[in-house]
Amino acid sequence: QVHLEQSGAEVKRPGTSVKVSCKAPRPLFIGYYMYWMRQAPGQGPEWLGWINPNTGTTGSPQKFQGRVTMTRNTSISTGYMELTRLTSADSAMYYCALGQLPPGRGVDPWGQGTLITVSS
Amino acid sequence: EVLLTQSPGTLSLSPGERATLSCRASQSVGSHFLAWYQQKPGQAPRLLIYGASTRATGIPDRFSGGGSGTDFILTISRLEAEDVGVYYCQQYRGSPPGITFGQGTRLEIK
Numbered sequence: 001q002v003h004l005e006q007s008g009a010e011v012k013r014p015g016t017s018v019k020v021s022c023k024a025p026r027p028l029f030i031g032y033y034m035y036w037m038r039q040a041p042g043q044g045p046e047w048l049g050w051i052n053p054n055t056g057t058t059g060s061p062q063k064f065q066g067r068v069t070m071t072r073n074t075s076i077s078t079g080y081m082e083l084t085r086l087t088s089a090d091s092a093m094y095y096c097a098l099g100q101l102p103p104g105r106g107v108d109p110w111g112q113g114t115l116i117t118v119s120s
Numbered sequence: 121e122v123l124l125t126q127s128p129g130t131l132s133l134s135p136g137e138r139a140t141l142s143c144r145a146s147q148s149v150g151s152h153f154l155a156w157y158q159q160k161p162g163q164a165p166r167l168l169i170y171g172a173s174t175r176a177t178g179i180p181d182r183f184s185g186g187g188s189g190t191d192f193i194l195t196i197s198r199l200e201a202e203d204v205g206v207y208y209c210q211q212y213r214g215s216p217p218g219i220t221f222g223q224g225t226r227l228e229i230k
Contacts, residue, residue: 010169012134017179037221042212042224043223044208044221044222044224045165045208045210045221046221047218047219047220047221059217059218061121061218062216095164095165097164102152102153102217103153103155103169103170103212103219104152104153104170104171105171105176105178106157106167106169106170106210107155107167107210107219108166108167108176109167110164110165110166110222111164112164114163
């Protein structure tokens with residue numbers, strides 16, 4: 001069973017930023033793109049972006065461009081997703097996952113999730 | 121952006137019955153890039169089907185997928201209690217590049 005290890009839950013104030021980490025087994029980290037999704041209660045997952053761990057090239061939907069940044073530290077096989085200018089609408093479970101680009105074999109495995117709560 | 125509409129919203133069936141879940145796309149989706157996931161309460165989604173019809177590793181043959189273009193189906197035969205959860209379809213398109221998920225179908229076992 002492949003295991004992606006995400007950082008712990010956080011409570012943030014509106015207007016601040018949050019950075020979530022995701023550590024993967026090294027062979028998978030360098031062999032696959034890392035995808036980031038979030039899921040609000042009762043909703044389907046929403047794609048936030050992806051990163052090529054070897055080149056650092058990223059992609060994200062227009063909705064999040066300028067607000068989401070994905071980076072990686074290859075020496076420790078860890079990817080990061082930072083979201084800025086938080087509002088209550090950003091409260092959700094945030095997931096990382098691995099997959100090819102394009103994802104012809106789906107996106108799997110997923111991390112256990114990181115709960116982000118934005119509240120004043 | 122391709123919108124995925126799943127139906128029904130909730131499905132309540134008995135053990136041993138067959139479940140049929142629908143996923144309709146707002147634009148044609150390449151079959152190579154249509155996947156299905158299962159999410160159990162308190163867990164992350166798990167890949168069931170990719171390429172519209174190929175089972176992921178370890179997925180029992182009770183799960184099958186099909187369809188093309190804008191209409192895709194996930195079938196679960198011989199329902200078991202452990203199949204309870206929410207099922208999502210997901211697609212990828214290259215222009216503009218991105219993935220989207222449906223809103224999910226909740227499966228309940230009576």
